[in-house]
Structure formats: C-alpha cells, structure tokens
Amino acid sequence: AQRVTQPEKLLSVFKGAPVELKCNYSYSGSPELFWYVQYSRQRLQLLLRHISRESIKGFTADLNKGETSFHLKKPFAQEEDSAMYYCALKGGGNAGNMLTFGGGTRLMVKP
Amino acid sequence: EADIYQTPRYLVIGTGKKITLECSQTMGHDKMYWYQQDPGMELHLIHYSYGVNSTEKGDLSSESTVSRIRTEHFPLTLESARPSHTSQYLCASSGRIYGYTFGSGTRLTVV
Numbered sequence: 288a289q290r291v292t293q294p295e296k297l298l299s300v301f302k303g304a305p306v307e308l309k310c311n312y313s314y315s316g317s318p319e320l321f322w323y324v325q326y327s328r329q330r331l332q333l334l335l336r337h338i339s340r341e342s343i344k345g346f347t348a349d350l351n352k353g354e355t356s357f358h359l360k361k362p363f364a365q366e367e368d369s370a371m372y373y374c375a376l377k378g379g380g381n382a383g384n385m386l387t388f389g390g391g392t393r394l395m396v397k398p
Numbered sequence: 399e400a401d402i403y404q405t406p407r408y409l410v411i412g413t414g415k416k417i418t419l420e421c422s423q424t425m426g427h428d429k430m431y432w433y434q435q436d437p438g439m440e441l442h443l444i445h446y447s448y449g450v451n452s453t454e455k456g457d458l459s460s461e462s463t464v465s466r467i468r469t470e471h472f473p474l475t476l477e478s479a480r481p482s483h484t485s486q487y488l489c490a491s492s493g494r495i496y497g498y499t500f501g502s503g504t505r506l507t508v509v
Contacts, residue, residue, distance in 0.1 A: 321497060323498075330500050330501065330502045330503065331441075331488065331490075331500040332500065333497045333498070336497065371438055373441065385446070386492075386497075386498060388440070388441045389440075390439075390440045391438070391439065391440060391441075393438055
C-alpha cells in the first residue's frame with residue numbers, strides 16, 4: 288500500500304530563514320510525487336511535481352529514492368509563503384492516477 | 399474558462415435535512431473525486447469516479463452518496479444531515495496526464 292507521511296504538523300520560521308518541509312513516502316513501484324499548497328481562503332493548487340524538476344516561487348523538491356523522501360525547500364522564506372502544504376504520491380497499476388496525500392504541514396513565516 | 403466549480407460555497411443547515419453539494423467541471427476530465435477536510439487538517443478521500451456510471455467509496459467511510467450521470471457533473475448527497483457531517487468538502491478532477499484540479503470547496507455546517 289502507498290503511504291505519504293509529513294512528520295511536522297506546524298513549521299514556524301522567521302522571514303528570510305531557510306525552510307524545509309519534510310515528506311516521506313512508501314511505495315513499491317516508481318513513484319510520481321507532487322507538492323500542493325493551500326493559501327488562506329484559496330483553493331488547493333499544485334505547487335510543483337518532481338518529474339519537471341522545476342522551481343516554483345523559489346521552492347524546489349528533490350526525489351530521493353534511497354531515503355524515500357521528497358522534501359520541499361526554500362532558501363529564504365517570505366511571509367506570503369505562509370500556507371498549508373500537502374505532499375502527494377501518484378501510484379500506478381489499479382490506482383490509476385489516484386493521489387495519496389500526506390497529512391499536511393502548516394508553514395508560518397513570521398516577520 | 400475551463401475550471402471546476404463547487405456550489406454552494408457555504409451552507410448552514412438543520413439536522414435531518416437532505417442536502418446536495420454540486421460539483422461540475424468543464425475540463426473534460428474522466429476522473430473526479432470528493433474529499434473531506436477539516437480546516438488545516440488532512441484530506442480524506444470519500445468518493446471517486448473514473449467515468450460515467452462509475453462510482454467508488456474512498457478511504458474514509460462516509461454516509462454520503464454520489465452519482466455520475468454526466469462526465470462533467472459529480473454531485474454529493476447527504477440524505478439526513480447531522481452535526482458530525484460538519485466539515486469542508488472538496489471536489490477535484492484529473493485528466494490523463496497528471497495532478498488534480500481542485501474546486502473552491504463547500505463549507506458545510508449542520509446545526
């Protein structure tokens with residue numbers, strides 16, 4: 288069975304500090320991983336996906352298959368980064384493109 | 399504009415009432431999903447559909463039911479609302495490629 292774990296419910300940092308939101312997964316096949324973000328009073332939206340190896344709003348995430356991790360990082364946090372962040376795993380086979388979400392991490396960036 | 403729409407945005411209703419939460423998408427997606435989310439908390443999959451006349455229950459047991467008579471429409475119904483149903487309900491859809499598009503959600507309060 289596939290599973291996504293985000294060990295931190297809340298992460299609080301000061302503006303300008305580096306931030307790392309942790310995500311670990313368990314999946315027997317070759318995973319596709321995503322980060323979704325939900326800003327206050329806005330809908331949940333895709334932030335980035337590992338296969339595109341892109342940087343969005345200064346965030347990056349690298350898939351580490353050895354550690355089964357997909358941590359989200361940003362070198363200098365901004366106040367507008369405050370939001371809920373969800374890591375998600377797309378499984379194959381019978382699951383089709385069903386996404387399994389982690390429990391979410393609330394990032395608070397203090398001025 | 400191709401998007402996914404949920405109505406109503408907010409709903410306050412008395413115990414025992416029947417309610418239907420609407421979800422429609424204009425992206426031509428085959429797959430649609432309903433999630434239950436308490437504020438700032440985990441997303442729990444309650445229903446999904448892979449196409450017309452296809453509906454399945456998700457990971458979280460729910461007293462709600464869904465139907466998929468048209469590709470674009472995936473309503474969720476509660477026959478008799480109870481205070482324990484108070485939550486946010488998110489609808490999403492996905493196409494052949496990747497990722498989900500989420501609606502803005504319906505925040506349901508049963509009094």
